[in-house]
Amino acid sequence: MSAARPQLKLGAFLYPTGHHVAAWRHPEAQADAGSNIAHYIELAQLAEAAKFDLIFMADGVGTRGTDIEALSRTAVRYVAQFEPITLLSALAAVTKHIGFVATASTSYNEPYHIARKFASLDHISGGRAGWNLVTSSSEHEAHNFGRDEHYAHAERYERAEEFADVVRGLWDTWEEDAFLRDKESGIYFDPDKQHILNHKGKFFKVRGPLNVARAPQGQPVLVQAGSSEPGKELAARTAEVVFTAHQTIEDARGFYKDLKTRLAKYGRGREELKIMPGIFPVVGRTQAEAEAKFQEIQDLIHPVVGLSMLNGMTGGVDLSKYPLDGPIPDLPETNASKSRQKLLLDLARRENLTIRELYLRIAGARGHWQVVGTPSRIADEMEHWFTTGAADGFNVMPPHLPVGLRDFVELVLPELRRRGLFRTEYQGRTLRENLGLSTPRHPARVQTAAE
Amino acid sequence: MSAARPQLKLGAFLYPTGHHVAAWRHPEAQADAGSNIAHYIELAQLAEAAKFDLIFMADGVGTRGTDIEALSRTAVRYVAQFEPITLLSALAAVTKHIGFVATASTSYNEPYHIARKFASLDHISGGRAGWNLVTSSSEHEAHNFGRDEHYAHAERYERAEEFADVVRGLWDTWEEDAFLRDKESGIYFDPDKQHILNHKGKFFKVRGPLNVARAPQGQPVLVQAGSSEPGKELAARTAEVVFTAHQTIEDARGFYKDLKTRLAKYGRGREELKIMPGIFPVVGRTQAEAEAKFQEIQDLIHPVVGLSMLNGMTGGVDLSKYPLDGPIPDLPETNASKSRQKLLLDLARRENLTIRELYLRIAGARGHWQVVGTPSRIADEMEHWFTTGAADGFNVMPPHLPVGLRDFVELVLPELRRRGLFRTEYQGRTLRENLGLSTPRHPARVQTAAE
Structure with a gap:
């Protein structure tokens, strides 16, 4: 019976020492997480053994904030940690199934680099890469890239729209079977299956082709998090996973319905975009234990x-x-x-x-949905969100690491599995397949098929 | 006796299918090398077992050339392959000792990204990262970054000079022991050990600090390959390894003497820069076998x-x-x-x-020094270059992969070891230590020590 239930999608959102603002001070937290590769390998292998769909990495191209008194007491705000694309590439080499979503900003990058690095990560991982497209809204990032101020909201999104189109265009510059590698005839690739992009837009001029073969997933998974009006439109047009922050189920349902409804306008089905709100779970064997755990870390702020x-x-x-x-x-x-x-x-x-x-x-949870309770209480909440139109899954944000992730895996996942809500084995070979997203065929192939 | 001899530095320069222009057609070549991660893991582990100092990756941010008839028959020219920083990050996770040098262009990048990614790779690898700084001279790259033409030579080098200074400045924004991570007091870092860069130059305006802690090597190793006048000056001022292409020992000696002599002007000692010309070795158990091997691959052009x-x-x-x-x-x-x-x-x-x-x-060897012969003939040549002021070591460019690297490891390295010219075990923990380069201390620490 339970096997037939729709399955939750789960991400492990790894903030170096954990998501609680005082996480690093917790006695069990890995305080040097931001430069400790063994810590991340442990977490990635733990998340993979637990069958998470993906590991999610936020990013900032600069430390957020200049209040040195507060900054010097915090490990969040991108003070000092691994750069996500390099880190996830390393983790790809020591895992086999779990997906990897790295954040990269369209405000302070070039589309060719982004298209290339994510395509490369998709090849390295055998089809497990995703790009979380963000626009930077912090002046602290602007200051590292020759600007005094960050781009205004409208311009930021206009740039992001074009950026996303260029990246997806570059990902389509090679057909699936372009590389013949025929040693006998000496033909390495079929010229007819190479497509020059020749993009000329308001922000970018990019000829292409990309110098990476078509990604194993067709295209890496496109993830977004924007909740503004242009953010939602961009997501409805291009995103395949949306990561959101809602504190109440009512907000989450409103957002879910709104975004899913917008898909039709772009000729997309409701299943083509998965909505995964963040959850900040503090798990205890009893409610009192969970609350005591939460209080312990709150006291460290x-x-x-x-x-x-x-x-x-x-x-x-x-x-x-x-x-x-x-x-x-x-x-x-x-x-x-x-x-x-x-x-x-x-x-x-x-x-x-x-x-x-x-x-x-x-x-504590920096604006995310916080659930402090027993495994069954947390599973109840997740099930309720999942079955009543608030979420297709969740991005799990452990309060401190590695223990917060281990607690979730050891205590909450068995409860979700008992209810038939989460896999016991990976079904797909790629991140797309595990997420239930289709693998895009090259446009030239789609055309041919339609003719 | 032999243990006391100066030791050769050796790089394994991995071109996807090998350095010969027809490498991919060789029966034993891995034709899909550019997207085959298992191939690279095999090579990296082979090179590490053989105690190479480093793996070297060239790069181009675009396919070089538009002659589709020729391009479609070649696997070189950056037609389609892994992006080096992602690839080397992955290889860092499955090795322990060997260094990783990735090429990245100062023409089509931002210094903050480059400083950050290489610092991150240095942390991931525990001190094994190097950046090969190049300036792009191909219009095919320019076309992927909004430009119709590449930068003129002088401007390219002016930009590269400033770019290198910004990157090194960002690498110095944190002192070695800035991160106290004192859970008791709640102090994560010592504000006095954070140094804002505030660079304002002709090409770049970058505030900093870098959001990665000081690299395990102090700074990742800086590698260059320029042989023009401004290229040599930039190298003399900033490079720690120089990769060169010389077809004759006379040329190599002239370059070696010229570059080493320039170091004094910048207050640097001769040992602070290692010169490693490329060598394209075709190894046979007999001279006839080597020549037959070479002919076999030549015939594939x-x-x-x-x-x-x-x-x-x-x-x-x-x-x-x-x-x-x-x-x-x-x-x-x-x-x-x-x-x-x-x-x-x-x-x-x-x-x-x-x-x-x-x-x-x-x-065949695309302009590099090509030696076709027995292990002792090749070792003779290398020893001669090494002991008569033409090289501090070599960047080994196998004709086709993986066999070309295996041949060198199994046939030539034992001969070099017999002569006491190459290590049998890694002595250092970091790439710097293995190369015999000192680990730069933070400028503030040097000052303090001098006071």
Whole structure:
């Protein structure tokens, strides 16, 4: 019976020391994770043994933030860690089944490099690569690439649209069977199966062809995370997996329905895009144990870090001069992020939170959906989201590593399997196949077939 | 006695199917090498077992050439193969000692990306990364990056100079012991040991810091190959290994002396830069066997490919309309590459070569030093170059792979070891240590030490 149930897609989202803002301070966390390859090999092999669909890596081409007091107390914000494409290439060599999704920004890259590196990773891994397309919104990244400010939102997305088209175009410059490698005749490739791109657009001029053969997956899987209006349109047109952040099932369902509905406009079916919200699970054998675990790591948030996150999330509200265990003071409105600011301050007043309580409320999971509970409670929540139109799967964000991932694998996965919701073996050879995505054929082949 | 002799440095220069222009057609060649990861893992492990210092990867960000008739018969010219940084990252995960040098162009990259990827590879490999800095001189690469023509020579080198400085500056944005990771106090890094770069130059504006910790080697090894005047100056100022192409020992000695002499001007010692010419060895148990092997692969050069190489090497002389086995006709001089054209045509006339004989003379090793002979003959030549001021070591360019590398390892290396010229075990932990290069300390530390 249970084998017939639709299957959850699961990603292991590996932040170096874990997703909790104070993860690195946890006694069991690998504090040097950002430069410890053995740590990542252990995690990749653990996730593969557990049959996760993929490992997901976020990225920033620069440290986010310049508040040195807070930065010097944190391992998140891309202070210092492996670069994702090199790291995932290394992990591909020591695994056989799990997929690898690396984030790369369209704002500070060239499409030829991105097309090439992901195609290369797809060959290295035998069809297990995915590209998480992001647009950079941090001025700290701009400063590393000759710019004083980051691109404005509209321009960023216009560039991303064209960037994605160029990358996909380059991935289509060789047909599947272009390389004959016929030693007898001396023909290495069939010239008719090479397609020059000759792209000339607003942002890019790229001739091609790509100097990597067509990817084993046809094209690496295209992943996105944008939730703005242009972000959702880009995703509906091009993305195959969308990673999202929702704190409530209502939000998640609204987003899910919205995005799935948009697919038709681009001639795409609902199954061609998988939506995987983040989940930050704190697992305990009992509810009390889970809560104690959560409290233990919450207590590790240094006030300087908590206040700095509050400052960031409210668009610049500085509460560092007020007593930490006192109420939120009356504040003048700032221009930036008014709605987020109001949301947070309203929350604090409604629940009578102190400054410390407020930052503890938001800092831990950094805005992601946080579930603190027993394996069956967490499985209940995941099943509920999955079966009621909020998610096709989840990107699992362990609070600290490696233990947080091991807890999820040892405690939550057996419960999901008992319910018939998650595989016990990989069915596909490629990331696409495991995700239930079709393998795109070369456009010239599709045409031929249609003639 | 022999243990006391200076030791050769050896690189394994891995071109997908091998360095001979017709390598892929050889019965024993791995024709799909460019997308066969198992092939590269086999080669890397073979080279490591043989104690090579490093694996060297050339690169081009685009296919070189548009003559589709010739291109479709060749596996060289970057038609389709793994991207080097992803490939070497994968190989780092399945090896422990051997170094990895990947080529990346300063013309079509951003210094932040390059600094980051090589620092990341250095962490992944535990101190085994090197960057071969090149400037792109092919318009085919320019066309993939929004340009109609490649940068002019002077501008290319001016950009490369600044690019190298930015990369090395970014590599110095963290001191060795910046990351305290003190769980008790909550201090992740010492702010005083982070150094903002704030570079503002003609080509680049880069704030930094790099978001990767200081490399295990201090800095990844800097490799270059330029032989023009600005190329030699850049090498004398910044390179630690120089890969060169010389066909005669006289040329090699002249280059060696010239470059080593330039070091003093930059306050560098002769030992701080290793010069490694390429060697294209065809090994046989007897001279006759070696020559037969060479002839076998020479015979695989398709006339279309041979004529196309002749065309490229003479700057556009088209001999395709003349009888292949007839003499070189009288030709009008072209503007491009006059000296190279004259050199080749003079050679042909002096030795009475047919068109086919001429392209066979130059096409095989693509301009590199070619030695066809027994292990002792090849070891004699290498020893002679090494002991008479022509080389600190060699970049070994097997004719076809994997067999060409295996031949060198099984036949030539024992002979070099018998003479005490090459290690039997790795002595160092890092590429630098194996090459006999010192590990650069952070400038702030050097200053402190001097105070």
